Amino acid sequence: MKPAEVLLGISGILIAGSILLSSPHLAGVALFLLTYYSSIRLSLKGKGTVVMSFPQEARELERIRVPTTVEGRFKIPGIVRIRIKGRDVEGDEAEIRINPNAIASLLLSFRPLRKGIIEPKVEAVFMDLSGLFKMPLEIQGIKPLTVHPSPSKLAVAGKIRRNPNVFMELEKALGMGIETFEFEELREYIPGDELRRIDWKATSRFQKPIIKVFKKEVPAEIKILLNVDESFRRELSGKKIDYLTLILSQLIAYFAHHGHRLDIIAYNDKGVVKVIRNAGDPRKAILQLELKPLQGKPQLIPSVGRSRKALKAFLKRLGRIPLTGIEEAGRRVSNDSYVIVVDDIGLHPNELLGTVREMEKRGCRVVVLYPNPLYFLSLKDVNPEELETIFRGYIERKRLLKKMHSSLRIIELSPQDLLPKVVERL
Incomplete structure (x- = not known):
């Protein structure tokens, strides 16, 4: 109840009491309270x-x-x-x-x-x-x-790690091979795994969902489409190596260990620069590709293509417009292949989307490995004036990733997905 209503209520009770008890004193107090109430109310203008x-x-x-x-x-x-x-x-x-x-x-x-x-x-x-x-x-x-993320939260963002191993997640997304009844290993649960594969004893022991993995019957042939353009290679903070080299090394080592054959099609913005058949040794592949880390910051804000897609595609069929590197690489992939595209979706989203759709029409299973450059930034190299650009890039890249997720299978990579042992060996 408001104070003014309380005051009026008390005045009413005093007036009623003065009438019942015939008390002029109570009537005087009630009159004083009403006068005070009225004076304040009338002066509140x-x-x-x-x-x-x-x-x-x-x-x-x-x-x-x-x-x-x-x-x-x-x-x-x-x-x-x-x-x-x-x-x-x-x-x-x-x-x-x-x-x-x-x-x-x-x-x-x-x-x-x-x-x-x-x-x-x-x-x-x-x-x-x-x-x-x-x-x-x-x-x-x-x-x-407009609220920008704090530097402390930017530091934490780069340390966030998904529990499942990214290469197991990649293998699952491609759906390679046919499973047998021969047990291979235990691994952490990935969203989409069948619940009947959960090993409840291991889950109870590790306090997290653990599933059984069975061996694949048929090894697969995998095509890796690798963007080696200078805009994509950046040196990791404190390491004389770039994250593209780390990703490629781990891809080759992981899938070669599991008996899969890998072919690498390297491209830049202008076209295909090198094709490596049956790449089973990470060191040889890196030497052949001549990958060298570059200093500086990568492109943080994604490119937005607004060209007329239908007209552009028609002119490319006529040969009037040359194919971009990723489009040429996509056309070199044979039908019904398993394809891993290692690229930044923010560099050429329209060309990437069109190339993946074209390969999928030919029966290919395609997954895009997307190393988000924002996660690989070192806060030591970031000036306070650049926080606005970083924040804008973060928002636009999240929006682009959400939009492209509806059409493509994309696995986003952070530094925590690059194994420290590989960094030390290289």
Whole structure:
């Protein structure tokens, strides 16, 4: 119940008591309370404005100060109470006394709880000094706020690791070979595995879902389409090696160990540069491809193609427009092949999507290994001025990945998917 309603209720009780008890004292007290109530209510006139100076940008979980000015055009002194609230913010609540027709200033603060575009909400009221009545105030200066991820969260993002082994996940996505009843090993559960394959004893022992894996009857022939363009090769922080070399080394070692044959088709933006048949030794393949790490930052913001796809495809059939590297590599893949594309989906998304669809029409099973360059950045090499670009690249790449996931099988890679032992050996 509001204080004003309580005061009126007490006055009513006193009036009723004065009539029943014939007491002029109770009637006098009731009259005094009603007079006080009426004087405050009648004097509460005018309006006020709260002007807030919100910044355009901020960092996640860092406190932001908001200079605030209160313009009061009231006839009585009072208290202005302002509160910043919202699901995505942790805000302050402040009070300041303001005199009639005066201007007061104060400093509020709040903390964004997530990255992205957020819209803080502000509640401001004027109260008389006794707290009987409240009046909402007009608020100016509220606008959407762009919140960038904090450097500490960027560091954590690169350390996040999916539990399943990425190469087992890749083999499962390709669906290579036919399983026999001969047991091979135990591994962690991957979403999509059959529940009947869960080994409950091992699951109880390791406190995580473990499934049984059986040997494949027929080894597969795998085609690796590898982007070796300079825009894709970047040196890992503190290592004289690039992540493309690590990915290729582990692909060859893993699938050769399991008896599969690998052919490598290397390409750049201009076309196919080298084809390696039956690649079973990682070191020989790397020497043949002449892979060398390059310093600097990769392309963080994905490319967006807006060309007319139908016209472009027609002209390519006529030979009027030369094929890009990935398109030429895709045409060299034979029908009904298992294909692994190692590329950055942000470099040429339209060409990548078109090439994969064309191979799938010819009966190929295709999986894209996507090393997200944002996860391979070293925070030591990032300037504070570059955080906005990194955040924009993060948002656009997540949007692109979600869009392409509906059409392609994509496995996103981070540094945690590159085995430390391989790094040390190389």
